[in-house]
Amino acid sequence: MQISFSPEPPQYSGRDLVLTFPAVVDDTYVQCAITAEALEDHFGAASPREEDLIRAFDANRPAIERAARTLLGELGAKPVLLHSGYFRFYESQG
Template identity: 40%
Template structure:
């Protein structure tokens, strides 16, 4: 499975308090997102407002993409990263 991430900035979803980003899996786009709670808990966002969430996403982008790739490899589908996905060291133990 070939996974890479577009350089596009994430899109803020205020209704669901998520930041959406696109992974390309074997050349096909796949919508992925991370919750505001995860960005607050693990990447230092001080609030669920758009600007702090964007800054936190940028700071944690490498880890967010790494965890997202592991979940895609396990599920093959769209991903919503909740806070619990980041609790284990390097998120090695991902459970559904």
Template identity: 45%
Template sequence: MNIHYRNDAPEFDGANLLMHFVAEVDGEPVDCAISAEALEDHFGAESALEGPLQEAFVRGRAQIRSVCTEAIEQTGGGVVLHSGHFRIQG
């Protein structure tokens, strides 16, 4: 499975408090997301507002992608990363 991440800025979904980003799995786009809670708990977002979440995503981009890759490899599809994914990483 070949997984590549686009360098686009993640998109804020205020209704669901998620930041969406795109992974390409074997050349096909796959929607992935990380919860505001995970960005607050693990990457220092000061609030669930778009600006602080964007900043936290940038700070944690490498770790977010690493955890997302593991999840995609397990599920074969898009994932929503929650705080618990980062507690059990490793």
């Protein structure tokens, strides 16, 4: 399974309080997202404001993409939503 991520900036959804970012799994576009809560709890976002979330995402993009890659590897080409609880579990396994 080939998984890659676009370098384009994440998109903010204030309605859902998430940042979305694209992945490509074996030539299939897949939307990934990370919650504001996960960015605050695990990646140092100062608030759920768009600029704070994007700053935390950019500073921690490799770790976030690594987590998304792990889930995509398990789920295949299905949308992924990274919650704070996933990172608590993910970190406890490392």
